[in-house]
Amino acid sequence: MRYSKEHAIKISSELFPDELCEKCGKCCIIHSYKTENGLEVIYCEHFDKETKLCKVYKDRFKYNCLTVIEGILARVFPKECPYVRNIKNYEEPHFYKYLREK
Numbered sequence: 001m002r003y004s005k006e007h008a009i010k011i012s013s014e015l016f017p018d019e020l021c022e023k024c025g026k027c028c029i030i031h032s033y034k035t036e037n038g039l040e041v042i043y044c045e046h047f048d049k050e051t052k053l054c055k056v057y058k059d060r061f062k063y064n065c066l067t068v069i070e071g072i073l074a075r076v077f078p079k080e081c082p083y084v085r086n087i088k089n090y091e092e093p094h095f096y097k098y099l100r101e102k
Contacts, residue, residue, distance in 0.1 A: 005061065012067035020082040025052035027076050032095035039098050 028047040033040055043049065046056045046063060056063055066074060068083050077084045078096045 005067075008067045008069055009061060012069045016068035016083050022082060023052055024078075024081075025049075026078050026096070026099070027071055027081070028054065029076075029095070032098065034098065039095075041099070 025043070025047055028044045029041055030044055031042040044054075044065075046054050046060070048055050054060055054065075061067075066076065071077055072084055072087070072090070075091055075093055077090075077092065078099075079085065079090060079092045084090045084092075
């Protein structure tokens with residue numbers, strides 16, 4: 001069977017309802033790196049830093065946003081995220097450690 005984005009969206013929404021999201025915006029981080037001035041964080045272009053919400057949320061999959069299942073597999077969530085906090089072997093991206101030190 002071929003991979004179906006539509007199927008991943010459907011299963012993700014059944015297993016991980018939007019209401020679980022704490023709207024921290026951390027899953028919208030594309031890249032993070034240390035500089036002389038501290039930590040530089042690069043967010044998705046559709047992320048609103050003031051509201052910590054996605055500007056295109058209802059149409060996010062048209063912009064190649066990951067489903068929750070894809071996000072778990074790609075390890076985009078911090079370990080305290082409700083979507084992954086109870087997954088025993090989940091490993092978060094290393095940059096969350098630096099964000100917590102800020």
